[in-house]
Amino acid sequence: MKKVLLSTVAVAGLAMIANPAAAQVQLELGGWFKGYGAYVDQDDKDGAITDANSVGVVRHTEVHFGGETTLDNGLTVGAHIEAEADGVDAFAVEESYVYFSGGWGRVNFGAEDGAQYLLQVAAPSADSNIDGLRQFVQPVNYAVANSATLTAAALNGFDYEANVTGYSDKLTYLSPIMNGFQGGLSWTPDLNGATGGAATTAYNTNAPDFAGVLTDNQDDTFGAAYEVALRYEGQFNNVGVIAGAGYTHLDREANVGAYAAGDAQDDRTVWNVGIDLDIGPFGIGASYSEDDYGEIRNAANTGTLDDEETIVVGIDYTTGPFKLGASYMNQDGTQNIAGLTGNDGVETDRYTGGVVYTYGPGMTFRGSVSHINHDNVSDLGAGNGDETDATSILLGTQINF
Numbered sequence: 001m002k003k004v005l006l007s008t009v010a011v012a013g014l015a016m017i018a019n020p021a022a023a024q025v026q027l028e029l030g031g032w033f034k035g036y037g038a039y040v041d042q043d044d045k046d047g048a049i050t051d052a053n054s055v056g057v058v059r060h061t062e063v064h065f066g067g068e069t070t071l072d073n074g075l076t077v078g079a080h081i082e083a084e085a086d087g088v089d090a091f092a093v094e095e096s097y098v099y100f101s102g103g104w105g106r107v108n109f110g111a112e113d114g115a116q117y118l119l120q121v122a123a124p125s126a127d128s129n130i131d132g133l134r135q136f137v138q139p140v141n142y143a144v145a146n147s148a149t150l151t152a153a154a155l156n157g158f159d160y161e162a163n164v165t166g167y168s169d170k171l172t173y174l175s176p177i178m179n180g181f182q183g184g185l186s187w188t189p190d191l192n193g194a195t196g197g198a199a200t201t202a203y204n205t206n207a208p209d210f211a212g213v214l215t216d217n218q219d220d221t222f223g224a225a226y227e228v229a230l231r232y233e234g235q236f237n238n239v240g241v242i243a244g245a246g247y248t249h250l251d252r253e254a255n256v257g258a259y260a261a262g263d264a265q266d267d268r269t270v271w272n273v274g275i276d277l278d279i280g281p282f283g284i285g286a287s288y289s290e291d292d293y294g295e296i297r298n299a300a301n302t303g304t305l306d307d308e309e310t311i312v313v314g315i316d317y318t319t320g321p322f323k324l325g326a327s328y329m330n331q332d333g334t335q336n337i338a339g340l341t342g343n344d345g346v347e348t349d350r351y352t353g354g355v356v357y358t359y360g361p362g363m364t365f366r367g368s369v370s371h372i373n374h375d376n377v378s379d380l381g382a383g384n385g386d387e388t389d390a391t392s393i394l395l396g397t398q399i400n401f
Contacts, residue, residue, distance in 0.1 A: 025067040025078070031085070034129050035059035036366070036396030038139040043146035043389050052141035058394070060129070060136040061085040068099075076101045080112075094167055108172040115172050115184030116246035117163040119229040121274030123285040123314035126325040126354030127368040130394065131314070133287075135159040139392040140372065146388040150346070150374060153335035158348060158372065160289055160310045160329070162272045164248050165191055165225045172227075180234035186227035190214040191250060217254040220263050222294065225250045240278035242285075247271045252294055261301045264294030281319060287312045293336040305345055308333040326353040334374065347375045354394075362400035369393050 038058050044051040063085045068078025082095040097110025122133040129136040135157030142154040170188040216223065229246035250268040259265055269292050276285035288311050295304040309332045316325035329352075333345030354368030374388040 024069045026069070027065065027067045029063070029065045030401060031061070031063040031082075032398060032400045033059070033061045034136055034396070034398045035061075036137060036139075036394040039393040040139050040141070041391045042140055043387070044144050045146055050144055052144050056139075058137040058139050059086060059396075063091075074102050103176060105176045106174045108170075108174075111167040111169055112172065113163050113167070114165045114170055114186035114188065114225075114227040114248070115174065115229045116186070116227045116248050116270070116272070117161055118172070118174065119182060119184050119231040119244055120162050120246055120272060121231065121242050121244040121276055121285070121287065123274065123276065123287045123312045123327060124283040124316035124325055125314050125327050126316075126352040126370075127356060127366045127394070129366070129398065130354070130368050130370055131159075131327045131329065131350065131352040133159060134161040134163075137394075139370075139394060140390040145390070150334075150337070150388065153337060153346075156335065158329070158331065158334070158350060160272075160287055160312050160331075162246055162248070162270060162289055164250065164268070164270045164291065165227065168225075170225075177233075180232050182231050184227070184229045184231075186225075188225040188227075190216070190223050191225050192218070192221040192223070219254055219256040221253050222250040222264070222268055223253045238279070242276040242278075243274065245271070245273045250294070259297055259301070261297050261299045263297050265297065265304065266292075266295045268292060268294035281317055283314075283316045283318075285314055291336070296336050305336045306333045308336050308345070321358040323356045323358075324354075325356070327351075345376075349373045349375075364398050365396075366398060367393075367395045 036058050038056050039054060040052060040056070041054065042052055061084070062082055064080065064082050066078060066080040068076055070076045077098070077100055079098045080095065081093060083091050083093045085091055095110075095112050097108050097112040099109070100107045120133060122128070125132045138154055138157060140154065142151040145151075165186070165188045168188050168191050170186050172184065172186040175183045225248060227246065227248045229244065231242070231244035233240075233242050235241070248270045252264055252267045255263070255265075270289070272287065272289035274285065274287035276283060289309070291308045293305065293308065297303075298305050310329065311331075312327060312329045314325065314327035316323055318324075327350075329348070329350045331348040334348045335346075337346060350370060350372040352368055352370040354366065354370075357365045359365060369392070371391045372389070376387075
């Protein structure tokens with residue numbers, strides 16, 4: 001991503017308060033704006049007066065800042081911070097970490113994605129902001145959709161990123177690339193520990209400076225997490241090959257009393273494999289992932305929900321500044337929604353086609369058509385239908401700065 005230096009005045013002001021050692025790192029600013037005009041035709045909740053607009057704007061903006069320096073001994077030292085910059089986000093910091101790198105590899109320390117996500121292989125997409133590894137914009141309004149309980153799942157996006165540890169503080173090692181292979185390891189001390197006397201179920205990225213270490217043996221939470229991943233990039237007979245796999249294990253902490261609906265009963269495991277083949281201007285790839293969520297008890301407390309299994313297949317074709325793409329995603333057991341009384345979960349299918357046009361360095365126009373279907377949602381509460389369908393048309397731009 002192209003970086004833009006801060007103004008001379010701002011840098012001079014920072015230099016006045018920095019000590020000589022800190023002044024070696026030059027502060028840089030970057031980020032992106034992803035914005036779309038959207039047309040959405042969706043199933044609204046049965047019998048409700050309020051429904052979703054047919055047209056609107058969806059967007060995602062981030063500001064990135066940090067800097068790095070390379071010492072005389074070859075060691076590169078840097079820091080990176082990312083903040084959400086859309087109106088409702090109040091400039092909330094989501095990533096904040098330092099890194100060290102050299103011929104021996106790279107170490108990240110702080111709030112950053114783990115090795116499983118950093119080395120994950122994505123399938124080709126129509127528009128990676130919509131149907132890529134990580135979804136950045138969500139055009140469907142699930143708050144008034146035919147299955148309102150899917151709202152919580154929609155907040156995480158319907159994608160296939162393998163980042164179960166999120167931005168929890170962690171230590172990650174990425175090896176150097178050797179003969180096309182690169183490996184990675186991550187350790188997260190505690191995923192959902194309480195800090196300062198207040199429990200949190202979100203990724204613990206804002207622990208107070210003086211709150212001390214996190215708490216252990218909390219009822220029905222996940223603690224330490226361990227990740228391992230391997231990725232390969234190479235060429236065979238004019239075919240570019242990218243392949244990889246990853247695995248994460250999360251330790252389940254204490255259980256107080258009898259198991260209840262929504263409780264995890266075991267350690268949580270997540271694994272994924274993926275491959276992407278490039279043949280001339282064509283690309284084709286697939287990804288598979290599975291998350292057992294620690295064997296969550298269903299709402300009736302009579303059994304456990306099935307694992308969430310996600311399959312993604314994508315193709316693309318590049319000619320000049322244009323890239324045309326299409327993808328299909330099937331997710332069986334979407335987000336392991338604990339409100340279900342059965343064991344099968346919600347099955348999600350999404351079909352997406354689109355085009356991306358590069359009109360300048362770091363600047364693209366994007367257009368896509370996407371249809372998503374959620375099946376077997378009748379057990380999610382009164383007023384919900386058996387299915388939720390939505391078709392979205394998005395036209396917009398992404399500008400990296």
